[in-house]
Amino acid sequence: xxxxxxxxxxxxxxxxxxxxxxxxxxxxxxxxxxxxxxxxxxxxxxxxxxxxxxxxxxxxxxxxxxxxxxxxxxxxxxxxxxxxxxxxxxxxxxxxxxxxxxxxxxxxxxxxxxxx
Amino acid sequence: xxxxxxxxxxxxxxxxxxxxxxxxxxxxxxxxxxxxxxxxxxxxxxxxxxxxxxxxxxxxxxxxxxxxxxxxxxxxxxxxxxxxxxxxxxxxxxxxxxxxxxxxxxxxxxxxxx
Numbered sequence: 718x719x720x721x722x723x724x725x726x727x728x729x730x731x732x733x734x735x736x737x738x739x740x741x742x743x744x745x746x747x748x749x750x751x752x753x754x755x756x757x758x759x760x761x762x763x764x765x766x767x768x769x770x771x772x773x774x775x776x777x778x779x780x781x782x783x784x785x786x787x788x789x790x791x792x793x794x795x796x797x798x799x800x801x802x803x804x805x806x807x808x809x810x811x812x813x814x815x816x817x818x819x820x821x822x823x824x825x826x827x828x829x830x831x832x833x
Numbered sequence: 834x835x836x837x838x839x840x841x842x843x844x845x846x847x848x849x850x851x852x853x854x855x856x857x858x859x860x861x862x863x864x865x866x867x868x869x870x871x872x873x874x875x876x877x878x879x880x881x882x883x884x885x886x887x888x889x890x891x892x893x894x895x896x897x898x899x900x901x902x903x904x905x906x907x908x909x910x911x912x913x914x915x916x917x918x919x920x921x922x923x924x925x926x927x928x929x930x931x932x933x934x935x936x937x938x939x940x941x942x943x944x945x946x947x
Contacts, residue, residue, distance in 0.1 A: 760940045761938035762938070763935055766935075819930060819934070820882065821936070822879075823876040826876055
C-alpha cells in the first residue's frame with residue numbers, strides 16, 4: 718500500500734547532539750517530499766522540500782534532508798540540536814498522481830524531546 | 834512570512850449542535866485552502882480541498898453533509914461540523930496556498946463534543 722512511514726514515534730536527544738529523523742515512503746514514482754515541524758499552539762511550518770535535483774536539501778533552522786531513491790527515504794538531519802527544536806516533526810509527500818492538486822500525505826510524526 | 838489564522842482556537846459544544854470554524858489568510862490571497870483532521874498523537878489527514886468560489890472536493894470517506902466547507906472569498910474558508918457527535922472531537926487544521934506552491938498552516942482548532 719502507498720504510505721509514508723516515520724518509524725520513530727518519539728526520540729530524545731541531548732542538547733548539542735546530532736539528530737536524524739527517519740522517513741520512508743512507498744510510492745511507485747518519486748513524490749514531492751516535505752518535512753514540517755509542529756510546535757504547540759502554532760501551525761505546521763515547512764522546514765524543507767525536495768522536488769528534484771540535488772539530493773541534499775538545505776532548510777531553515779539549520780536542518781537538512783537527504784533524498785535516497787534506492788532506499789525510498791528522505792531523512793531529516795541537524796548537526797547540533799537546540800532546546801527550541803523540541804516539537805513534533807512530520808514527513809509528508811505529494812504523490813505524483815495528485816500533482817497539481819497539492820494533496821499532502823503525512824507520516825505519523827516523530828516527537829522530539831531535548832534533554833538539557 | 835504568510836500567516837493563516839483559525840478561529841476559535843478551541844471550542845466545546847453539545848452533541849447535536851453545529852460548530853463553525855474559520856480559516857483566514859491574513860496577508861495573502863488564498864486560491865486554495867485545505868482542511869485536515871488530526872487525532873491525538875496521530876498524523877494529519879486531509880479532509881477536503883476548496884478553491885475560492887467553487888464547491889469543495891472531499892476525500893474518500895469524508896461526509897460532505899457532515900463537514901460543510903465554504904470558501905467564499907480569497908481570504909476566508911469555513912468548516913461547519915453539523916450535528917456534531919463525540920466522535921467528531923478532534924483537532925482541525927486548515928492550510929492555505931496563494932500563488933506559489935507552499936501551503937501555510939493555521940494553528941488549529943480543538944473541538945470537543947460532549
